[in-house]
Amino acid sequence: MMLVVLFPLSGYAQSDIDIDFDNNGVVDEQDLAALTAAFGSNQPQYDLHPDGVINFKDLIIFAGAYNQRDTSEVVPITEDVEEQVASAQVKFYELSTNSRPNDLAIDLRGYIWFTEAGGNAIGRLEPRTDMILRFSLTTPGAQPHSIALDSQGHVWFTEIAANRIGRLDPFSEDIQEFTIPTPGSRPMNLKFDDQWNLWFIESAAGRIARLDLVTETIEEFSIGEQGVAPGSLQIDDSGQVWFVDREQSLLGTLDPDTEEITTFSLPSDSLAIGQMGLDSVGKVWFTDRDSTRLGMFDFVSRQTRYFRFPEEMESPYALEVDSNDRVWVGGQSSGWLTSFSFQDTTFTLYEISDDDVEVKNLRVDPRGVVWIVDSTGNQIGRIETSD
Helix, strand or coil: CCCCCCCCCCCCCHHHCCCCCCCCCCCCHHHHHHHHHCCCCCCHHHCCCCCCCCCHHHHHHHHHHHHHCCCCCCCCCEECCEEEECCEEEEEEECCCCCCEEEEEECCCCCEEEEECCCCEEEEEECCCCEEEEEECCCCCCCEEEEEECCCCCEEEEECCCCEEEEECCCCCCEEEEECCCCCCCEEEEEECCCCCEEEEECCCCEEEEEECCCCEEEEEECCCCCCCEEEEEECCCCCEEEEECCCCEEEEECCCCCCEEEEECCCCCCCEEEEEECCCCEEEEEECCCCEEEEEECCCCEEEEEECCCCCCCEEEEEECCCCCEEEEECCECEEEEEECCCCEEEEEECCCCCECEEEEEECCCCCEEEEECCCCEEEEEEECC
16 A cells, blocks of 8 residues: 655646646546556656656655645535435423524533523523523623633623623622723634633624633734634634634634634635534535535645535524534524535435524534524524434
């Protein structure tokens, strides 16, 4: 077995080299296999380092050309894949009228914490007893939006109208608030890194910010010029902060150590990114609301693929990748939930309601139970699938 690592090599005008040996319009593993199969021959097509013999010199040039190839203009087709329907046990927990729940998080006891943008409160659902507790915010009209839990059990949330980050101590019920330096930033999408720094986007300011829980200070990072509209946010195992630019349909990373921003253009004729998630092998998954498809960006190969959602999935938006790398998606006007297995390239559909629900966010608990917030219906949903 031959192990080949593709890496760039300077000194050659590699972008001018034709390495699409089978002329199918895509440079892939088949072209690499064709080159290695030609080792020892003198076939001119594979003699990239023209010396009359195909060898590792040609492989090195192939590697450089592969890494420098321009894929920004290549629009991949939307793949139609297998679909199946499976049963699920569904239970909804009704909240107060006009509570408008938006986001949720699950603590170690299995309690479901959620924000009430309309009710200006943080809620807690205890599934075993069906009991719901509400913690009203001290700032009127704060509009709590996103939510996250730290290692001490504190509940953190964004206040998009008050331009603050809030912390609730569920034991004392004390609430502490931290004002964001940039006015009117509309903070969203809370995520903790492995040092328990709290990251979030400033959706109206084109920035990413970090709250240091020790010093209780907020540091802001600019991610581009005017017109940047950051959306979903995730943090990978190396500490890189991934974000979506909804305005330009880009994926990007922020290196917290160097503050370097790297962006990746997503080839598409039309794209409206909803939410984003990361799997365990470096793939970035995202929903495309305009074209009702699931997108996958492979960070290693820099290739993008699209998979067409089943027609039942209207306005796909909310996304979560579970511990088994299954991608779960909920729509903003659909009575269905779906999961996608990349290994089997199959969508599995679950009917969760006869009426349309607006799934703003979803989470998968350690037992594989899916929890959703239905913002329009003012309810929390519990979906236990049969598979």
